[in-house]
Amino acid sequence: xxxxxxxxxxxxxxxxxxxxxxxxxxxxxxxxxxxxxxxxxxxxxxxxxxxxxxxxxxxxxxxxxxxxxxxxxxxxxxxxxxxxxxxxxxxxxxxxxxxxxxxxxxxxxxxx
Amino acid sequence: xxxxxxxxxxxxxxxxxxxxxxxxxxxxxxxxxxxxxxxxxxxxxxxxxxxxxxxxxxxxxxxxxxxxxxxxxxxxxxxxxxxxxxxxxxxxxxxxxxxxxxxxxxxxxxxxxx
Numbered sequence: 146x147x148x149x150x151x152x153x154x155x156x157x158x159x160x161x162x163x164x165x166x167x168x169x170x171x172x173x174x175x176x177x178x179x180x181x182x183x184x185x186x187x188x189x190x191x192x193x194x195x196x197x198x199x200x201x202x203x204x205x206x207x208x209x210x211x212x213x214x215x216x217x218x219x220x221x222x223x224x225x226x227x228x229x230x231x232x233x234x235x236x237x238x239x240x241x242x243x244x245x246x247x248x249x250x251x252x253x254x255x256x257x
Numbered sequence: 258x259x260x261x262x263x264x265x266x267x268x269x270x271x272x273x274x275x276x277x278x279x280x281x282x283x284x285x286x287x288x289x290x291x292x293x294x295x296x297x298x299x300x301x302x303x304x305x306x307x308x309x310x311x312x313x314x315x316x317x318x319x320x321x322x323x324x325x326x327x328x329x330x331x332x333x334x335x336x337x338x339x340x341x342x343x344x345x346x347x348x349x350x351x352x353x354x355x356x357x358x359x360x361x362x363x364x365x366x367x368x369x370x371x
Binding site: 179181186187188189190191194196234240241244247250 | 299364
């Protein structure tokens with residue numbers, strides 16, 4: 146089955162700096178890669194996703210890049226703010242609402 | 258997107274008892290899933306709740322321990338049976354919309370078993 150690994154496990158950044166989280170996946174048939182943000186006491190919230198037919202997607206301060214050859218994808222958060230502090234999970238699937246395989250999560254701490 | 262609610266939001270239960278968690282969606286959806294998130298851990302898929310038929314369980318999860326109902330396209334329940342402290346987790350339902358691969362999650366049910 147799909148194995149998704151996520152690095153680093155914890156990331157601290159100064160407010161205003163950029164944060165980058167990288168995930169690798171094992172299943173070359175995976176074609177859908179979402180990112181979720183989970184704040185304390187809440188369910189995961191989808192923040193951005195990318196499909197294998199594109200290499201990059203951006204939504205305001207958040208972007209995701211995908212390298213299919215190397216089987217890795219990354220989340221980029223620019224101009225970080227304290228409200229960006231949360232746990233971020235990457236996931237991968239074969240699409241078609243197939244099961245999502247999640248990474249272990251990254252704790253991002255934005256220091257004011 | 259979809260608006261998903263779960264009941265209860267949290268509970269503290271005694272060992273050996275059972276708890277039924279409800280998941281309600283504001284629109285009809287084809288796919289509904291149940292996940293477990295142990296403290297400080299990632300999300301693990303328990304099963305896919307199928308409307309009108311038995312749920313499809315992932316390896317390591319069995320129907321006797323986690324019976325699931327899906328009576329219609331907007332509602333599902335997950336029961337955690339004969340609970341032990343190891344069942345203390347957040348239980349999350351998610352839904353998949355027909356036209357996309359996207360899954361949306363409910364707020365979760367925080368279960369503590371004493």
